[in-house]
Amino acid sequence: MLALGLLFGAVTLIVMFSGMPIAFSLGVVAVGFMYFFMPSASLDTVTQNVYEEMASITLLSIPLFILKGAAIGKSPAGRDLYLALHVWMSKVPGGLGIANVFACALFAAMAGSSPATCSAIGSAGIPEMRRRGYSPGFAAGIIAAGGTLGILLPPSITMILYAVAAEQSLGRLFLAGIGPGVLLVALFAFYAAYRYRKEHRAAQAAYTAHGTESAYLDDTVYTAREKFEMLPRVVPFVVLLIGVMVALYGGYATPSETAGLGAVLALALIALVYGIWRPRDLSPILASALRESTMLMFIIGMSLLYSYVMSYLHISQAAAAWIVALHLTKWLLLATILLLVVVLGFFLPPVSIILMTVPILLPPIKAAGFDLVWFGILMTIVMEMGLIHPPVGLNIFVIRNVAPDIPLRDVIFGVFPFVGLMALAIVLICLVPGIATWFPNALMGPPGR
Amino acid sequence: MAPWLAPLDRVLRLLNRTAIVIGMVALFASALVLTYSVFSRYFWKSATDWQDEAAVFLLVGSIFLCGAYVQSFRGHVGIEAIASILPPAVNRVRMVFVDLLTFLFCTFFAWKSWTLFHEAWVDRQTTSSTWAPPLSIPYGLMAFGMSLLALQVLLQLFAQFERGGRAP
Numbered sequence: 093m094l095a096l097g098l099l100f101g102a103v104t105l106i107v108m109f110s111g112m113p114i115a116f117s118l119g120v121v122a123v124g125f126m127y128f129f130m131p132s133a134s135l136d137t138v139t140q141n142v143y144e145e146m147a148s149i150t151l152l153s154i155p156l157f158i159l160k161g162a163a164i165g166k167s168p169a170g171r172d173l174y175l176a177l178h179v180w181m182s183k184v185p186g187g188l189g190i191a192n193v194f195a196c197a198l199f200a201a202m203a204g205s206s207p208a209t210c211s212a213i214g215s216a217g218i219p220e221m222r223r224r225g226y227s228p229g230f231a232a233g234i235i236a237a238g239g240t241l242g243i244l245l246p247p248s249i250t251m252i253l254y255a256v257a258a259e260q261s262l263g264r265l266f267l268a269g270i271g272p273g274v275l276l277v278a279l280f281a282f283y284a285a286y287r288y289r290k291e292h293r294a295a296q297a298a299y300t301a302h303g304t305e306s307a308y309l310d311d312t313v314y315t316a317r318e319k320f321e322m323l324p325r326v327v328p329f330v331v332l333l334i335g336v337m338v339a340l341y342g343g344y345a346t347p348s349e350t351a352g353l354g355a356v357l358a359l360a361l362i363a364l365v366y367g368i369w370r371p372r373d374l375s376p377i378l379a380s381a382l383r384e385s386t387m388l389m390f391i392i393g394m395s396l397l398y399s400y401v402m403s404y405l406h407i408s409q410a411a412a413a414w415i416v417a418l419h420l421t422k423w424l425l426l427a428t429i430l431l432l433v434v435v436l437g438f439f440l441p442p443v444s445i446i447l448m449t450v451p452i453l454l455p456p457i458k459a460a461g462f463d464l465v466w467f468g469i470l471m472t473i474v475m476e477m478g479l480i481h482p483p484v485g486l487n488i489f490v491i492r493n494v495a496p497d498i499p500l501r502d503v504i505f506g507v508f509p510f511v512g513l514m515a516l517a518i519v520l521i522c523l524v525p526g527i528a529t530w531f532p533n534a535l536m537g538p539p540g541r
Numbered sequence: 542m543a544p545w546l547a548p549l550d551r552v553l554r555l556l557n558r559t560a561i562v563i564g565m566v567a568l569f570a571s572a573l574v575l576t577y578s579v580f581s582r583y584f585w586k587s588a589t590d591w592q593d594e595a596a597v598f599l600l601v602g603s604i605f606l607c608g609a610y611v612q613s614f615r616g617h618v619g620i621e622a623i624a625s626i627l628p629p630a631v632n633r634v635r636m637v638f639v640d641l642l643t644f645l646f647c648t649f650f651a652w653k654s655w656t657l658f659h660e661a662w663v664d665r666q667t668t669s670s671t672w673a674p675p676l677s678i679p680y681g682l683m684a685f686g687m688s689l690l691a692l693q694v695l696l697q698l699f700a701q702f703e704r705g706g707r708a709p
Contacts, residue, residue, distance in 0.1 A: 108619070108620050109623050110635060111635060112619055112639045114617070139683065147601055152571075155568060156600075352571065352575025352576050352596065353572075379565060381568060385568070386604050
């Protein structure tokens with residue numbers, strides 16, 4: 093069976109690396125193996141399988157979360173949020189960098205998309221940070237890393253998929269993402285403050301030694317009036333963020349209803365705050381949400397078919413049994429699995445990684461006694477790292493679009509410290525699992541109740 | 542685009558434009574349906590037995606209908622890492638191979654979807670809920686969407702051949 097599994101893996105790699113769209117690659121491999129290794133009747137149920145797997149209201153909340161993100165992402169909400177935080181944090185040393193991290197976190201929680209966060213906050217934040225003397229790589233690193241919080245903070249599409257694939261409570265997973273999300277925000281903010289002080293000291297020394305002027309040494313002071321003027325445009329979106337969470341955890345709405353309600357509220361808010369309500373204003377938002385949803389849901393549908401074939405042919409089970417038979421120590425097993433996810437993240441989007449690997453990885457993880465919600469959070473952070481490290485690093489390319497004059501080399505070197513901070517967060521969450529599990533346990537009771 | 546391909550191209554453009562408009566309306570409608578579900582349950586205390594299924598039908602339908610539109614600008618993502626290192630001639634063969642395999646898969650999927658639709662229509666299959674809407678609706682949308690997608694890929698495949706023929 094393991095030989096069949098190796099053949100399955102090899103064929104998948106060949107077809108995927110041929111450049112065929114991921115969705116169709118997975119479909120082709122699944123149908124090919126059905127033809128050769130499964131009863132011929134199974135080919136007759138291919139479409140029914142795909143439909144039945146896709147017709148889950150939890151999975152189909154994804155297009156609605158994307159619509160909510162597109163509504164907020166395509167409005168000036170990101171710019172306003174960023175400006176408000178910048179004005180309010182102007183007194184804090186390194187406050188501009190920290191404001192960017194906070195803006196990314198809040199925007200990511202509202203929009204639920206990493207590239208949208210990078211684009212919305214980066215287009216205002218990167219030029220401002222550079223104008224204030226921040227080195228280009230540092231400015232790009234803050235935004236690229238801050239954007240990754242989109243798949244960790246609720247509502248996260250990655251977590252919806254993990255919840256479906258691992259059969260875990262979505263509400264519990266969403267809550268479990270909050271602690272690690274706050275930890276990452278804190279680590280990024282501390283690093284931003286540290287790096288600011290370092291660059292500020294260098295600018296000060298250069299000024300003292302040679303009289304070299306630097307924008308770092310200019311201080312801008314905002315009046316209380318300026319600070320309060322920024323609030324009216326931001327408060328409604330923060331209310332949206334809180335309102336959606338209350339609807340979900342207050343028991344008023346299911347996750348899919350929350351997605352629908354969130355999308356409608358986001359559209360209503362951009363209509364009220366920015367006057368974006370005419371069909372010609374709304375059609376780019378709906379079209380962009382539909383494009384992304386279609387692409388993603390095709391991958392999800394075909395990944396589910398692919399997983400079904402893997403399971404039917406006992407490939408997942410054999411691969412899982414093989415991993416268990418290696419008798420790795422608990423932590424070595426975890427490290428190996430996370431390393432595998434890192435490598436897969438070089439080439440594949442998180443959606444495919446989850447649906448293709450979870451059936452194989454979860455049995456050994458469960459056998460080793462790890463909590464599956466906690467593991468889902470670790471896996472998500474590892475996939476976040478994939479968003480900012482080469483060769484794929486989607487967020488790096490979003491930054492290149494927002495600030496094309498920053499050389500790629502600077503962007504890559506700028507994000508490396510943040511990759512290190514994410515690795516540190518993983519170690520901390522392994523040492524103190526409560527960072528992820530305390531919040532869901534406190535609000536929803538211990539797992540299994 | 543060769544003159545003999547132009548009519549197919551025009552028809553597909555029109556169909557894709559129509560599909561995206563229908564898809565946008567369906568996406569918005571599904572958000573409204575689920576919002577209504579929350580309000581009807583808490584304010585009017587009425588049963589919410591049809592909303593989830595209606596949203597599923599709307600969303601599945603819009604996704605399959607728009608598959609061809611996304612393919613028209615090659616929006617279905619793939620791993621293109623190898624394309625940049627291959628010699629141009631080999632890369633052309635690769636692209637034809639990819640489109641051919643995609644076309645065969647989409648055609649197979651469309652064929653099986655029509656079969657499924659036919660069965661659901663003839664047997665008057667419905668979902669198992671109390672609302673029990675006919676399954677021929679989502680199956681039909683899936684079959685139509687996948688057929689459109691297969692045609693879109695076929696057009697792109699012909700365009701590849703045409704470009705390959707002109708290449709030195």
